[in-house]
Amino acid sequence: MRVDPARLAAYEAVRAVRVDGAYTNLVLPSILRRHGLSGRDAGFVTELVSGSVRGQGLYDAVLTASIDRPLRKVEAAVVDALRLGVHQLLAMRVPPHAALSTTVDLVRSISGPGAAGFANAVLRRVAQHDLDAWITQVADDADPTRRLATATSHPIWVVNELRQSLGGAAEEELEALLRADNEPPRVTLVARPGRVTRDELGGEPTPWSPYGATLAGGDPAAVPAVAEGRAGVQDEGSQLVAHAAATASLDGAPGAAGPDRTWLDLCAGPGGKSALLAGLADAAGARLVAVEKQVHRARLVARNLDGAAGVAGVLAADGVRPPFRPASFDRVLVDAPCTGLGALRRRPEARWRRRPDDLLQLVLLQRALVNSALDLVRPGGVVLYATCSPVVAETAEVVSSLLAQRDDVSLGDLTPVLEPLGMTRVEGSLPGTVQLWPHRHGTDAMFMALLRRH
Template sequence: MSDERRDPRGRQRGAARSRGERHRTAQAPGQRRRRTDPARTAAYDVLREVDGSDAYANLVLPPLLRERRIAGRDAAFATELAYGTLRLRGRYDAILARCVTRPLEQLDPEVLDVLRLGAHQLLGMRVPSHAAVSETVALARDRVGAGPAQMVNAVLRAVDRTSLDDWLERLRAEAPDAVTALATTGSHPVWVTRALREALAGNGRSPEETADLLDADNASPRVTLVARPGLADPDDVAAGAPADVRLEPGRWAPTALVLAGGTDPAAVPAVADGRAGVQDEGSQLVTLALAAAPLDGTDARWLDLCAGPGGKSALLAALAAGRDATLVANEAQPHRARLVERALRAVPEGVVERVRTGDGRDLGVEEPGAYDRVLVDAPCTGLGALRRRPESRWRRTPADLGVLSTLQRELLGAALDAVRPGGVVAYVTCSPHLAETRLVVDDVLRRRDDAERLDAREVLRAVLVPGAALDLGAPDGGAGGLDAQLWPHVHGTDAMHLTLLRRR
């Protein structure tokens, strides 16, 4: 995103749009024919909040829909319009750039967001052309004024004169190389596309899968629930749900249930009271794998080093309760620590020793060798969860990797100091980027001789539902061949990475 679009005045304009304030222009009454519908207005306001306040759409949209009493088909339309536009922004910007007479960076951010919304209706949704154009022009008139509305009308009509397939073929033909063509048509930054391609190859998969991976990132993920063992059984969770809520067994994890349709998960009683929760199936699998990993000696005290917002902590605590073990959940940020406490509300008393608020890097010094199992769900770029947080791909830069990989190394080192000899550490990231996964682990292990890799692939397969066959790619023969990497396009999960280490 350009510096011009992120300047303070731009932020103020974005925040004002999200509050519903409008830029007024002088117009005759006839020019202000009507306002657009609430669903499109809601999608627009989400985009402005995301741009103006660096907010996340999945945190902005649900309360906005509730506040404005937008429900049913209108809520589904607003959700697809907002999320779809964010996911495919790069593709639409490349198309819009060929229909606008000046660089997109020179357009007001408010106008550009209106154009993106219109492009998604024309090229990414089943909205008739006349409705997509007229309603988007009405949105522009209502939110940014009559002058920009005329330009929006002309640009969208130009977009609509070419089919999506023909637009994509043109973008491919005009790209300078194959990776740029993939990035533009697949709506990912070039550096992210290149990194994903390298990650596929580095995990024993074909780089030719990159297009499928980008497509999976651009698809709406289904909501997955976790039934926390000892607190809820998957069958009981499904049986206790309202009659209009349909839950299906997960594909991989015995704890997983898939929520069909657009039902609010909070409508499921077990979710409302904390016996179940919303958690990606890949996230469930890596947590189950830590609990199943073989260790030597006692198995009484567990640690979640980077616990916020609490999904993995709650699953770990439920598993610990069944083994008479206890859990310490550490989170650096106080507001995220409060989310952890809420996630743990249904866990039996005495299982959770404490929710600690502090820097996880200190625990190796403060409590050396004090834990039997340690989870390091390290802060990362989030490139494995772009289905759920589509705006992340436009916010992250290669410069983030240096800062994050340093932190990841320090946290993994602290975890190895905090676990006792014979105990196990799980290093997990929601990113497949090699600089955040294998290279971090390799670097830490090069600096110490008291830890060894376990076969994470074997452990992961052991926790699957009976009969499931998990394709983890061909091991490369090196140490990384013991690590496990999940993929959206292969497994239908976030791209979770898992390394298991045992302290000597």
């Protein structure tokens, strides 16, 4: 039996996410190419995969209510296909008969006729109600946190962490944030300075970043500047991190800012921010060194920086124990490994992959990386610490801990960097820090803190 190529491609992607630990946005392009899918078909597969991964918690609750056995006892491959079917039935404009028949065909191809009959019966039960009715049924819980977690398809611990990150904001804002996590992000491009202008990218200029443009749709690789490496795909929040690292004022001797010639990106992989920083460094008469611990990611950085001016070198090295003399750099960016809970729009699998136990090891690494960066920056220089997570343990608490331990460091004010861009409501929980939000700014939930070395 011939299976619809789009559904088969979607199944291969969600299976790679589950079995291989793949990231949705990274695994999809190669699968789409292998199946020869482009244009509307590629867009359909992208929404089908991302939506089913985003909605996994809610969809599993719907399936549990529609099956006469525990979901864990159903073959994992069949569950993957059923989630794809549920997303089509409840959240996409796919006719019910088409969603049902194509999913049953898919299940038959991967698990045989018995499983296909089971899938047919389950999806017919699912199709009896729309999404709102199912949410009302499966999110009927006396505990408001559990109810909100199910309705917005987030793990409970993530809901609690985001509530704390919002600093006591009203529950309505928490719900707005969780719902924003489930909105597919627009494709945002970045023009790499000195290589292409924003006007050449087409699309609509980003509201905050002076380097970005958003596309209404289509394949970004079809934009010549992207295909040639002169531009890239990058969230506006990440563009603002590079902008802040490059433009924050330096402190030097009285009446002078001191040198501003050597910049360092200490956690550079896969190289998107490095590529923007390199262009900004070249415009400022400086040179950028990019460091990435993992060799394969260092190669990605080198590929992103290929042909860029303003690059002094790319090294595969440990940022905690880097091969540089102390006080060698004027600016250092530490875009540290984190839970990624601020980028759930683009990496929906992170909400299911991360665990509360991950926080301790990540926080220890974040502190070590920032300490290393502070040793590498000269007196009067700056370190920009950034995470794509709003979790307090990874943001304000990391910064507060370092300020308490080091008497040669102070917290700078990032407000003068972002205010000229027209941004409002960016203040983090520590004065001078910045916290961006998808529901407020339309960006990933990026955190930034500016640390000055005395």
